[in-house]
Amino acid sequence: xxALARICESVEAHARxxxxxxxxxxxxxxxxxxxxxxxxxxxxxxxxVQTPTGIELPTLALPTSNDPGEIARYxxxxxxxxEFPFVNSIYREMYLPGSGGRMPEEPTRLFAGLGLAEDTNExxxxxxxxxxxxxxxxxxxGPTLYGMDSDADGVFGKIGxxxxxxxTVEDMERLYDRFALGDERLSVSMTINGPAPIxxxxxxxxxxxxxxxxxxxxxxxxxxxxxxKEVQAQNEIIFPLEASLRFLADxxxxxxEHLPRWYPISISxxxxxxxxxxxxxxxxxxxxxxxxxxxxxxxxxxxVDRFGPRLSFFLDCGLDVEYVALARVCRKLWAIGMxxxxxxxxxxxxxxxxxxxxxxxxxxxxxxxxxxRTAIELFLAYLNATNSCHSNSADEPFTTPGEEYVRLAAxxxxxxxxxxxxxxxxxxLFTGSPGMRILEETLEKAILEEFRTIDRxxxxxxxxxxxxxxxxxxxxxHLYEQQTGDGTRPIIGLNRYPASTESFVEPxxxxxxxxxxxxQVDRLRKFKHRHRHQSARALDELAGVVESGGNVFAExxxxxxxxxxxxxxxxxxxxxxxxxxxx
Amino acid sequence: xxxxxxLLTAVPICDGHDSAISTINLEFIHHGIEVVYLGYHRSARxxxxxxxxxxVDAIGISSYNGGHVEFFAEVVALLKKxxxxxxxxxxxxxxxxxxxxxxxMQRKGVDRIFFAGTxxxxxxxxxxxxxxxxxxxxVKLPRFSAGKRKTMAPCIGITGPGxxxxxxxxxxxVLRWLxxxxxxxxxxxxxxxxxxxxxxxxxxxATMIYSQDDRVFMRSLATRGRAGGLSPETAQWVRTMKHGxxxxxxxxxxxxxxxxxxxxxxxxxxxxxxxxxDYGSQLQLQKIAMLDVADIVVVNKGDLAGAPTAVAEVGxxxxxxxxxxxxxxxxxxxxxxPGVDCLFEELRS
Numbered sequence: 001x002x003a004l005a006r007i008c009e010s011v012e013a014h015a016r017x018x019x020x021x022x023x024x025x026x027x028x029x030x031x032x033x034x035x036x037x038x039x040x041x042x043x044x045x046x047x048x049v050q051t052p053t054g055i056e057l058p059t060l061a062l063p064t065s066n067d068p069g070e071i072a073r074y075x076x077x078x079x080x081x082x083e084f085p086f087v088n089s090i091y092r093e094m095y096l097p098g099s100g101g102r103m104p105e106e107p108t109r110l111f112a113g114l115g116l117a118e119d120t121n122e123x124x125x126x127x128x129x130x131x132x133x134x135x136x137x138x139x140x141x142g143p144t145l146y147g148m149d150s151d152a153d154g155v156f157g158k159i160g161x162x163x164x165x166x167x168t169v170e171d172m173e174r175l176y177d178r179f180a181l182g183d184e185r186l187s188v189s190m191t192i193n194g195p196a197p198i199x200x201x202x203x204x205x206x207x208x209x210x211x212x213x214x215x216x217x218x219x220x221x222x223x224x225x226x227x228x229k230e231v232q233a234q235n236e237i238i239f240p241l242e243a244s245l246r247f248l249a250d251x252x253x254x255x256x257e258h259l260p261r262w263y264p265i266s267i268s269x270x271x272x273x274x275x276x277x278x279x280x281x282x283x284x285x286x287x288x289x290x291x292x293x294x295x296x297x298x299x300x301x302x303x304v305d306r307f308g309p310r311l312s313f314f315l316d317c318g319l320d321v322e323y324v325a326l327a328r329v330c331r332k333l334w335a336i337g338m339x340x341x342x343x344x345x346x347x348x349x350x351x352x353x354x355x356x357x358x359x360x361x362x363x364x365x366x367x368x369x370x371x372x373r374t375a376i377e378l379f380l381a382y383l384n385a386t387n388s389c390h391s392n393s394a395d396e397p398f399t400t401p402g403e404e405y406v407r408l409a410a411x412x413x414x415x416x417x418x419x420x421x422x423x424x425x426x427x428x429l430f431t432g433s434p435g436m437r438i439l440e441e442t443l444e445k446a447i448l449e450e451f452r453t454i455d456r457x458x459x460x461x462x463x464x465x466x467x468x469x470x471x472x473x474x475x476x477x478h479l480y481e482q483q484t485g486d487g488t489r490p491i492i493g494l495n496r497y498p499a500s501t502e503s504f505v506e507p508x509x510x511x512x513x514x515x516x517x518x519x520q521v522d523r524l525r526k527f528k529h530r531h532r533h534q535s536a537r538a539l540d541e542l543a544g545v546v547e548s549g550g551n552v553f554a555e556x557x558x559x560x561x562x563x564x565x566x567x568x569x570x571x572x573x574x575x576x577x578x579x580x581x582x583x
Numbered sequence: 584x585x586x587x588x589x590l591l592t593a594v595p596i597c598d599g600h601d602s603a604i605s606t607i608n609l610e611f612i613h614h615g616i617e618v619v620y621l622g623y624h625r626s627a628r629x630x631x632x633x634x635x636x637x638x639v640d641a642i643g644i645s646s647y648n649g650g651h652v653e654f655f656a657e658v659v660a661l662l663k664k665x666x667x668x669x670x671x672x673x674x675x676x677x678x679x680x681x682x683x684x685x686x687x688m689q690r691k692g693v694d695r696i697f698f699a700g701t702x703x704x705x706x707x708x709x710x711x712x713x714x715x716x717x718x719x720x721x722v723k724l725p726r727f728s729a730g731k732r733k734t735m736a737p738c739i740g741i742t743g744p745g746x747x748x749x750x751x752x753x754x755x756x757v758l759r760w761l762x763x764x765x766x767x768x769x770x771x772x773x774x775x776x777x778x779x780x781x782x783x784x785x786x787x788x789a790t791m792i793y794s795q796d797d798r799v800f801m802r803s804l805a806t807r808g809r810a811g812g813l814s815p816e817t818a819q820w821v822r823t824m825k826h827g828x829x830x831x832x833x834x835x836x837x838x839x840x841x842x843x844x845x846x847x848x849x850x851x852x853x854x855x856x857x858x859x860x861d862y863g864s865q866l867q868l869q870k871i872a873m874l875d876v877a878d879i880v881v882v883n884k885g886d887l888a889g890a891p892t893a894v895a896e897v898g899x900x901x902x903x904x905x906x907x908x909x910x911x912x913x914x915x916x917x918x919x920x921p922g923v924d925c926l927f928e929e930l931r932s
Contacts, residue, residue: 142648142649143597146596146597146624148597153626154596154657155596156650157649157651157654157657158596158648158649158650159650161649161650162649235600240916240917275602276602365699397678398681474602477602477605478605485703494699494700511649577918578792580790581789583601583789
């Protein structure tokens, strides 16, 4: 039986298990006594907190019912925060001010990338000047995302637009200059997929150049590297799927061994959602992709408890009602699948979640309304106990975000977490409502149905090749367009209370000047010239490793010392071919 | 009803945002427009080459990843350079293209930029009014397109059910041809179905990688209601291509059913029937008419579990037919597939 079918069975078995515990709590006096004893201990362990207005509250919200069946349903069905199946959260305390000396989750993570490496570096320093922990989230420009050099034919206009231009290990040194890459409080996120192994190799090589070899084991951060969702939704895959998966597995094998604090893949629903998928499709495709990676890495002989804790997820959060509970359901399904199908321990059962507010929900017309949209999405993201979060800037529909709107987006998170009393006094203030439970049940059922469909098509890889997810997403996107067109999906300022286009004052747009683009081209050419005697041989050696089945990532760490991104992808294309798009 | 407007749509290089253009393509064809879709991550050169080869009235570009001012300008400049400035250029990018950008772009020769919130009807009306009935399409190779070969080119017909991998196979053959013979000129005539009474989405180019090359001439035809997988213009185009100085001409039909035999009266010199290894039962195999007449039968998707059985069954099936037929198993999607190598050798010999 395939993994997805087994996961569906495990979820059903878990539901039966929960029902059985509820029955025993009500009918079996010995079981009930033990349960109530545990419940009292849990209650007693919860600290209280005084709000600024002087009322006293527990730091964790638990069901108030004294019905043993209800208590069993909560403990086994949802799990106490930090306990299986982690519906409420993967850790006991999330955003509460530190207790017992532990740092609370500090979830704000802001995506940035513009111009050349030093421009983005400056933005990073600006963004993090007052933060205790430094979390750098990097956006790359189009040529980098597609593994092309800045001096490639026809890409000049794209250099540094929408993200930072990275061609060489030297650019990577400039990008994170004046940041202590081995620091406990620093982590780096890089949103890159097709060329992810090459870019990560450049990062590791750059860190090593600056801090020596000992820094490598200390490096913290993530690369997206989610190739499946690229085929299904985002189209930023450059090598054929089979080769891409092999390069990914090589990278994961290497980081598991040598970069123990690195998250080598961010399994992403965000782009699936942004491409048009419904929330249920987003959850179903993302989770099933995640399980496929687990099978792949296990197939490479890696132990699930070694790499499992280093997998993380990235979901979209929009304005549809499903987002009230979507991540809660995802955590549960992941935990059950990992434990019962893959035999993973607790660390690998926890779905670590990064959320980003929906870019698609933002519109250019009357763009300041986007502040409100993003604020509501942020609330939903935290309601779902996300571990980290990026809030979009209101000006994103038309430009790389300007500093003013970036600051507003960051402050929206601080207002929510620090200024309001919604998340800082009590965990799970809003969970457990009947409405939320109904939503969870509805979503779970629909996601499992999608799993079964994918399973019938032969599993995730076969379905992907048959363009199943892709066509479903396109259909949903088409429906969304129709609904916004005919107004059945109200969008304020667009199809309802239209914003006057006359009064639309175009805000400041951030663009990379021509001279900067030329600078990038010039220094790339100099790099190539300086390494002209080494690069051909290094590329030959890389090709040899690909052909002989060795670990490509380990070799890339050497190749990037003297070859540019485009030189490397160019050579790899010769050996493994290019990705063939499907439409 | 012949479509009166023919457009080429694409997403620029280093940009994979194809969601908007996919929706717009569908709207266009439902309103009678013929759309040649080039896909995403396409260079200005690829776009202009394809537009000229396809004889479209205009190019529509959907750009969401920035650099649009330069990119659109490059497309317009290349059209001018190729003496094809009569081909219009329009586009959009949601909110990423500002009014100020659009003004610059229009000054540089772009006809129109659509902003977020433009109703589909407005876009369709624009395309019809600006580009409709512009010129009569003739069966003629555009300037600079012909090859240098003096003799008539051999013509290879490729047919088979939809999804069997015909387009991929041609693209992989093109890769080999261009590598082995660097001065080769190749022509491809591809077909896609029209929706009855409506336009057509001609999407074969979008999945091709190696055929985006100055040495390859490709034309996409809509069937315009013609049964059998070809178009009313097919015969004329084949003749033109054969005499166009190319080294080889490929003709790809639309996906066909069991009974169809699309290549009539010596239209092609050699015919290839491409089928997937998962055709179903042996009984289904007996019914496929093309198996009796194809010179080469390609059993593609040889990586499927049932592939060895399929190759054996197809082999037995054609043994009883005319002599000289060959069966070749391929995995066209695999880079450097030995099966495709074998087919290539067979075609070159």
